[in-house]
Amino acid sequence: MTRHCMKSKQRAQCEQLQQVRMKLLAVVALVAGLAGVAARGGDEHVETCVFEKLSGQDAKFCRGDLEVFYPELGDVGCTYIPKCNQYRKRISKEWSRPQIVYPQADKNKKYVLIMADPDAPSRANPKYRFWRHWVVIDIKGIDLRAGNLKGRVLTEYGRPTPPSRSGYHRYQFRLYEQPAHEAIALSPEEEASLGSWPLERFVERFRLGSPAAATQFLTQHPSD
Structure with a gap:
């Protein structure tokens, strides 16, 4: 047992x-x-899905630590937008305005932000440069530091929409210190059209000077 x-x-x-x-x-x-x-x-x-950095003259445009954040991409400053994960399609058709951060902003100053495309309709034939995508004035430095962009919008944000077969477009962001007591506005002619915008004359008219910071990214039509 x-x-x-x-x-x-x-x-x-x-x-x-x-x-x-x-x-x-x-x-x-x-x-x-x-x-x-x-x-x-x-x-x-x-x-x-390689995030390629810009080089040469395109890279030299970027200066001053201005940061531009889109969902899933992070800071796109000085990069090509990759085609993977439909990022080029989403930046053109889905995502709203990016978050803008400028850590070096002076808390006691105001700023002007301009986003424009100098390659309309193409970089080889930019007869409609600059194409105005976004203009915001009266941005407080303390808000820029926090990435909480507030101010008076002169041109609502327009998504990057490069035409098919037009190659890469540069989407440039320029940040200017806003002169005190300067009444900045678009003229009726400027408001009538986004294309062929005389950006340099706008800067001169309101004595904006050189940008405190600038950056750009390059993208092209999602099907290209």
Whole structure:
């Protein structure tokens, strides 16, 4: 009777050990499978979604640590918008205005923000430069530091929409210190059209001077 009980206990222990081993093997297989999926996904991301920085003269335009944040992309300053994950389509059709941050803003000053496309309808033939996409004045420095853009909007934000087969367009952001007591406004002619905007004359008219900071990103039509 005792020997029979011992054998039964041994069989039970063996079965329990086998069950534990099977569970451990299953866990190891699951972990290995997930690691393989993660590795493949990581390789795919690296191959298809490269955030390329601008170079040459395009890179020289960027100065002063002005930051432009879009959802999922982060700060797009001085970069090409990648085609992966439909980013070019989403920046043109879905996402609203970006968050603008200027950490070096003077708390006691006001600023003017201008977003414009100098490549309308194309960089090779910019006969409609500059295309006005966004103009905001009376922006407080303390708000710029916090990325909480407030001010008086002269031109509502217009998404980047480069025409098909027109190549890359530069979307430029210029931030100016606003002169005290300067009444800045668009003329009736300027309000009538977004294209062929004389940006330089606007800057001279209101004595804005050189930008305190500037940046840009490049993108093209999603189907190109």
